[in-house]
Amino acid sequence: MNSDTQLSLFNESNFNQKDLIPTDAKIPIPSGTYANMADLAQHCNSCHRCSLGENRTHAVVGRGNLQAKIMIIGEAPGQNEDETGLPFVGKSGQLLDKILASVNLSTEQDVYISNINKCRPPENRVPIPDEMAACKPYLLEQIRLVDPKIILLTGATAVKGITGSKQGITKIRGQWIDWEGRLCMPIFHPSYLLRNPSREQGSPKWLMWQDIQAVRAKYDEIRE
Ligand code: URA
Numbered sequence: 001m002n003s004d005t006q007l008s009l010f011n012e013s014n015f016n017q018k019d020l021i022p023t024d025a026k027i028p029i030p031s032g033t034y035a036n037m038a039d040l041a042q043h044c045n046s047c048h049r050c051s052l053g054e055n056r057t058h059a060v061v062g063r064g065n066l067q068a069k070i071m072i073i074g075e076a077p078g079q080n081e082d083e084t085g086l087p088f089v090g091k092s093g094q095l096l097d098k099i100l101a102s103v104n105l106s107t108e109q110d111v112y113i114s115n116i117n118k119c120r121p122p123e124n125r126v127p128i129p130d131e132m133a134a135c136k137p138y139l140l141e142q143i144r145l146v147d148p149k150i151i152l153l154t155g156a157t158a159v160k161g162i163t164g165s166k167q168g169i170t171k172i173r174g175q176w177i178d179w180e181g182r183l184c185m186p187i188f189h190p191s192y193l194l195r196n197p198s199r200e201q202g203s204p205k206w207l208m209w210q211d212i213q214a215v216r217a218k219y220d221e222i223r224e
Contacts, residue, residue, distance in 0.1 A: 025049040025130065029137035031144060037066055040141055044118045049134035052076075052119035052127070058085030059119055062142060064112040070105070070219060071148035072096070073139070075157040075189065076117035076127050087113050092190040096154075099190070099208060103216035110219070112146045114139060116161035132161045143182075149222050151182050152215065155189030174211045176218075183218065187211050 034040040044059035053059075060077035063086045072088075080090035088096050097107055105111060117127040117135045127135075139161070143151070153159045156169045163179055165172070172186045188204050188211075196204045 023048055025134035029141065031140065033137075034141050034145065037061065037142070037145055040138060040145070044138055047118070047138075050119075050131040052117060052121060052131055055122065056119040057082045060085055060087050060115060061118055061138075062112055062114040063087055063089075064107050065109055066112060066146055068110055068112040068146060069148055069222065070111045070150045070152065070215070071143065071146055072111055072113045072152045072154060073158045073162065074113070074115045074154045076115050076124075077120040078124050079120065081115075082120040087115050088190075091194060095190040095194060099212055102209070103212050105216065105219070112142075112148065114142050116158055126157055127161075132157075136161065149183060150215065150218060151179070151184040153184055153186045155186075155192065158189075159186045173207065174214065185211065185215060187215075 041061040044061050047053050047059065060081045074088060077087060078090050081087055100107060100111060107113065116132055116139060118138060121127050153162055159165055159169065169186055169188060173188055177184045188208050193205050193208060199205045
């Protein structure tokens, strides 16, 4: 879309008149739109930039420390998250908390957690590219507001949503990538670990243990 088209879309008729929510996913949400996470959350809860908004109980925006140096990005809410409005509170979330705790990282203090999509896809399916694109400006605003030094991308959808890369997670996990001046590491999604419980050397859980120790070491390094 060229900038003239973008500008012509950026007029009041394309916004919810009450609080200027861009109702069309083609309309960009410019960087700097939100002064704080509460304003952003309010928009997410009345957003219809994609059809996922039709069935949500709550938009799931984030949890944790709004000034954390580590941000964790997942895929999309499941049922527990849709019901509570908080990301990663079901079985995957409990495992994620345990993984963080194993290297003394607390979700409340050290981490801010969010997702590529803020609304639950039906039957917990993977969000489609249009849904990911419609929601991405919110995530970019969250990253700007939290300003993390480290971003952990849990699973292939998070990697694709942020970097656009379609590489398999098994291939790229554990490697630091520079994305927009931030250190990002793709890691396994906790739900994958729940399906693969072995702790043997070389297993997904063992690899996650290597990765989270590398994250802890980097966190200590950047805080020095
Ligand atoms: N899986 C995710 O990717 N995100 C959640 O919030 C919950 C489960």
